[in-house]
Amino acid sequence: MATELQTNGGGVTLGAMDVVLKIWRSDAETGERSLERYEVTVGEEATLLDCLDVVKDKVDGTLAYRKSCRMMICGSCGMRLDGRAVLACKERMKPYVDRGHVPVVSPMGNLPVVRDLVVDMGPFWSKIRAVKPWLDTGYQEHPEGEFRHSQQAMNPIHKESLCIMCGCCVSECNSMEADPEFLGPAALAKGFRFVGDPRDRGKIERLEALNEEHGIWDCTRCYFCNERCPKGVDPRDAIAKLGAESIEAGIDRDMGAKHAKWFVRSAETTGWLRETELVPKTQGLAEAIRQTKFAVSLAKRGKVPLPFPPHVAKDVREARMLRELVRSQGRTGAAGHIQGERALSRIEHVLHDDPEKAPASRIAPEKARG
Amino acid sequence: MRVAYYKGCLASLSAKELDTSTQALAPKLGIELDELESVTCCGAGDIHEAEPDYYLHLNARILAYAEATGSDTLMTICNVCTLNLRQANHMLQNDEALMKRVSDNLEAVGAPPYSGGVEVKHFLWLIAAGEGYDRLKSVAHKGLKGLKVAPFYGCQILRPSKLLGFEDPDRPSSLEAIIEACGGEAIDYPAKIKCCGFPIIQAREETALNELIQPIEQSMEAGADAMVTPCPLCHLSLDAWQQKLEASTGRSFGMPILHLSQLIGVAAGLEDSELRFRRHVVSMDPVLEKVEAP
Incomplete structure (x- = not known):
C-alpha cells in the first residue's frame, strides 16, 4: 500500500x-x-x-x-x-x-x-427509437399557453423518468440474450415513461405496439434489470405496469397476456392455479392438441393433474369477493403497482450474509434506490 | 421452531413430491410445519402483472392467515412465492395507509386482518445458516458419497436483492453449503444464478429453451451428476422441458434434477414414498446408484 x-x-x-x-x-x-x-x-x-x-x-x-x-x-x-x-x-x-x-x-x-x-450502442438506440420516445401531444399547432399538470399526475412515471440510458439493465437481460430482438428493459421502461404520461395522447397505439412479438411478453422476469439499474428505474416493474395497462385496456391477444389472465381466473374460481387448463388457455386448443405427445410424457409422471374434480382452496369465496372489492376501488392497471412504490423505496438494501464472503462492493450496504 | 407453511400451487399439483419430501424432512431439521389451509395461489408473476392490486390482496390474505397461526415466520418452498409474498409484505409493512386499506378489505370479505407481524422465509434460508444448518449436518447421516451436484438458484430467490437479501445475489453460497453438509461436491458454473426460462415457456418457448439450455449444458460440462434447485418452477423447466431441449438440439442431456428437499432427503435416508422420484421425467436412477453404492 x-x-x-x-x-x-x-x-x-x-x-x-x-x-x-x-x-x-x-x-x-x-x-x-x-x-x-x-x-x-x-x-x-x-x-x-x-x-x-x-x-x-x-x-x-x-x-x-x-x-x-x-x-x-x-x-x-x-x-x-x-x-x-x-x-x-x-x-x-x-x-x-x-x-x-x-x-x-x-x-x-x-x-x-x-x-x-x-460496446456498439447502435442496437440499444434503435430499440429506444422503436418505442417512439417523444410526447404525442395530439395537436399540431403551437398552443398559446402552457398546459399545467400537477406533480401528482406526473408521479406515476417518476421512476422511469430517472433512466440515463446507460445500458446496464440491457447488459444482463436474460431474455435478450436468448432473443436478441427483444425490445429489452431500457426501451420498455422508456415505453412506460410515455404510456403513463398524462399529457400523451398515444397510449393505446403505444400499448398495441409494445404487445407485438418481441415486446413486453418476452420478459422472463429474471429481475437482473432491477438488480443492476444504477438509478432505481426498476425496468422489470415498468414492464409489469405495461402488462397491467395492456390487460386493463383489453389488449390481451398475446399468449403472455392470456397466460397472466388465466392465473387471475384460477385465483377467483378455485383459488389455486388450474394448471392443466393453463396450456389450452394460453396457447389455444389447436396448439394444445399439437402438444399431446409432450403432455402424455408428463402425464405418465403425474405432472398433468386432472382438472376434475377441481382442486379448490378452502374459503375460496373470500378470494372471489376480494377481486370484486378491489376492482371497485379503482386502483386498476399500473396504479396497482405504483401504490406500493413509496413503501418499496424505503427498504434498506441490507444483506444478511457474512461480509467476509461477499464481494467488496456489497460490504457497505447502501440505501435502497428510487 | 414452529412456522406457518405455505406450499403454493405446484407442490399441491404437478410437484407433489416437493410437498411430501418437505413435510417428511422439516421435522427432522427441527422445523414444525403449520400448514395453511385457507390460502390461494400467490399469483406467480402473472397476477402481479395482470391485476397488481388483486395480487397485493391475495398475498396479504396469505400473510394474514399465517399471522393468525401465531407464528412469526411464513415458510415458502418456491422462489416465485417467496418474492411475491416478501414484496407484498414490504409494501404493507412500510406504508400504514396501504396496510389499513388492504387489511380492512380482508376483513370485509371475512378473512383475518393483517398487522405486518410475519416474515417470509424460504426453506433454504432456514437451513443454510444457524441452528438449522447445524442440525442438517447430523440429519444427513447417510451422505451423498461425493455426488457431484450443480446448484441452480433460479432468479426470484436472489433478485431483486433489496427484497430478498438473504445472500449475495451474484455469488450466492447457501446451496453449496447444503450440498457439502450432505456429503456431496458442489459444482460451480456461471449460469447457476440465471433464468430457467419457465415464466415464458408457454408463451415464448424458443426463447425460454435458449435460456434453459445454459444451466443444463454448463452443469453437464462441469461434470455434475445432478442439479438441485430450491424452486418447483425451475424444477419443472429443468426436468420436464429437458426432453424438448434434447429434441430441438439433437443432443442427449439426461441430467437428473432434484428439489432441495429431495437432495437432503436422500442424504437423510427418507423413504421412497416421501421422495417420490417416479414423478420426475428424467430418471434419478444414476444418482441413486451412485449414492447407494457400497
Whole structure:
C-alpha cells in the first residue's frame, strides 16, 4: 500500500492506495482478446473510472472506454466489474483494495464489442427509437399557453423518468440474450415513461405496439434489470405496469397476456392455479392438441393433474369477493403497482450474509434506490 | 421452531413430491410445519402483472392467515412465492395507509386482518445458516458419497436483492453449503444464478429453451451428476422441458434434477414414498446408484 498523501481542493487529507485491476482488452477488427493486469496509485476515494483514467494517462494510452460526466448522470461509462454491469463512475475501489481482491473489468453484455470496454450502442438506440420516445401531444399547432399538470399526475412515471440510458439493465437481460430482438428493459421502461404520461395522447397505439412479438411478453422476469439499474428505474416493474395497462385496456391477444389472465381466473374460481387448463388457455386448443405427445410424457409422471374434480382452496369465496372489492376501488392497471412504490423505496438494501464472503462492493450496504 | 407453511400451487399439483419430501424432512431439521389451509395461489408473476392490486390482496390474505397461526415466520418452498409474498409484505409493512386499506378489505370479505407481524422465509434460508444448518449436518447421516451436484438458484430467490437479501445475489453460497453438509461436491458454473426460462415457456418457448439450455449444458460440462434447485418452477423447466431441449438440439442431456428437499432427503435416508422420484421425467436412477453404492 502506498503511503503518500494527497490533498483535495477542500484541504482534507486523503490517503492514497494502489489498485490492481484486470481488464479484458479486445479489438473487434483483429479479433484479438486478452486479459491484462494493471496497477495504479490513486486516492482512496477513487472510483473505477478514476482508475481507468490513470491507466490511460500513465500506463497505456490505447485503452478504450467511454466516459463523460463522471457523476452518474450521462450514462456513458457502463461496463462490467466482476461480471456485474455498473457505472464505472459510481463504483468505489477501496473495498476491493481492503480485501486484496483483484477485480476483472469487461465490456457490457448483449451488445457487440467494438474495442476494449467500448460496446456498439447502435442496437440499444434503435430499440429506444422503436418505442417512439417523444410526447404525442395530439395537436399540431403551437398552443398559446402552457398546459399545467400537477406533480401528482406526473408521479406515476417518476421512476422511469430517472433512466440515463446507460445500458446496464440491457447488459444482463436474460431474455435478450436468448432473443436478441427483444425490445429489452431500457426501451420498455422508456415505453412506460410515455404510456403513463398524462399529457400523451398515444397510449393505446403505444400499448398495441409494445404487445407485438418481441415486446413486453418476452420478459422472463429474471429481475437482473432491477438488480443492476444504477438509478432505481426498476425496468422489470415498468414492464409489469405495461402488462397491467395492456390487460386493463383489453389488449390481451398475446399468449403472455392470456397466460397472466388465466392465473387471475384460477385465483377467483378455485383459488389455486388450474394448471392443466393453463396450456389450452394460453396457447389455444389447436396448439394444445399439437402438444399431446409432450403432455402424455408428463402425464405418465403425474405432472398433468386432472382438472376434475377441481382442486379448490378452502374459503375460496373470500378470494372471489376480494377481486370484486378491489376492482371497485379503482386502483386498476399500473396504479396497482405504483401504490406500493413509496413503501418499496424505503427498504434498506441490507444483506444478511457474512461480509467476509461477499464481494467488496456489497460490504457497505447502501440505501435502497428510487 | 414452529412456522406457518405455505406450499403454493405446484407442490399441491404437478410437484407433489416437493410437498411430501418437505413435510417428511422439516421435522427432522427441527422445523414444525403449520400448514395453511385457507390460502390461494400467490399469483406467480402473472397476477402481479395482470391485476397488481388483486395480487397485493391475495398475498396479504396469505400473510394474514399465517399471522393468525401465531407464528412469526411464513415458510415458502418456491422462489416465485417467496418474492411475491416478501414484496407484498414490504409494501404493507412500510406504508400504514396501504396496510389499513388492504387489511380492512380482508376483513370485509371475512378473512383475518393483517398487522405486518410475519416474515417470509424460504426453506433454504432456514437451513443454510444457524441452528438449522447445524442440525442438517447430523440429519444427513447417510451422505451423498461425493455426488457431484450443480446448484441452480433460479432468479426470484436472489433478485431483486433489496427484497430478498438473504445472500449475495451474484455469488450466492447457501446451496453449496447444503450440498457439502450432505456429503456431496458442489459444482460451480456461471449460469447457476440465471433464468430457467419457465415464466415464458408457454408463451415464448424458443426463447425460454435458449435460456434453459445454459444451466443444463454448463452443469453437464462441469461434470455434475445432478442439479438441485430450491424452486418447483425451475424444477419443472429443468426436468420436464429437458426432453424438448434434447429434441430441438439433437443432443442427449439426461441430467437428473432434484428439489432441495429431495437432495437432503436422500442424504437423510427418507423413504421412497416421501421422495417420490417416479414423478420426475428424467430418471434419478444414476444418482441413486451412485449414492447407494457400497
